[in-house]
Amino acid sequence: MKRLKPKKKVKKRKKLNFPTKAVLTYLKETSAGLLDLSVDIIINPGKIIRDAGFYSNYPSLVSIMPRWMSSLETNSSFEHKNNKIYLTNKGRIKIIKSIIQEKNNNEKWDGKWRAVIFDIPEASKHERKFLRMELEYMGFRLLQKSIWIYPYDIEKELLALLKLWKIDFEGDIRFLEINKIEDDNDIKRYFKL
Numbered sequence: 001m002k003r004l005k006p007k008k009k010v011k012k013r014k015k016l017n018f019p020t021k022a023v024l025t026y027l028k029e030t031s032a033g034l035l036d037l038s039v040d041i042i043i044n045p046g047k048i049i050r051d052a053g054f055y056s057n058y059p060s061l062v063s064i065m066p067r068w069m070s071s072l073e074t075n076s077s078f079e080h081k082n083n084k085i086y087l088t089n090k091g092r093i094k095i096i097k098s099i100i101q102e103k104n105n106n107e108k109w110d111g112k113w114r115a116v117i118f119d120i121p122e123a124s125k126h127e128r129k130f131l132r133m134e135l136e137y138m139g140f141r142l143l144q145k146s147i148w149i150y151p152y153d154i155e156k157e158l159l160a161l162l163k164l165w166k167i168d169f170e171g172d173i174r175f176l177e178i179n180k181i182e183d184d185n186d187i188k189r190y191f192k193l
Helices: 020-030 045-051 065-074 089-108 121-139 155-165 185-190
Strands: 079-082 082-089 113-119 141-144 146-152 171-178
Touching: 020 089, 045 082, 082 089, 089 121, 089 155, 113 121, 121 146, 121 155, 155 171
Parallel strands: none
Antiparallel strands: 079 082, 113 146, 113 171, 141 146
């Protein structure tokens, strides 16, 4: 009977798990043109590493820079073209949603309600369902069938998201600013105001 030799273990190259979320947070804090969709956001990895303090968290980053660049290029939030790395629409959407979440957690309420009302026909029910899901995900509260309410001013962010989603919403979507809603204690409790 022949003895089989144990197979040699091949060392796998450790996958680089660079903090994409940290890069998106850095872009959120430093990109003035984020909501202006006509502005391309170009990522300068060296600048991000210097300015965002990645050297202290990843001291060997310089030696792994090519692998880090490669991981950014394969992430759906970024796109490599013309020897530059750009923020994609998917990346912008993530950042804008985090801006909305931040407002929800940190902003002081000014006493006004913001509402999104819409009338999207039955023929576009998938778009209507998508809009409802996204409003709920961002923290809006359903007030009535197609009236969603929110305590903070996020009109610019929401308009940018509507354009980025590239869904041709049939019907009508409007934004309202409401000074008073009678008997709104339940809504205030919901938003912890």
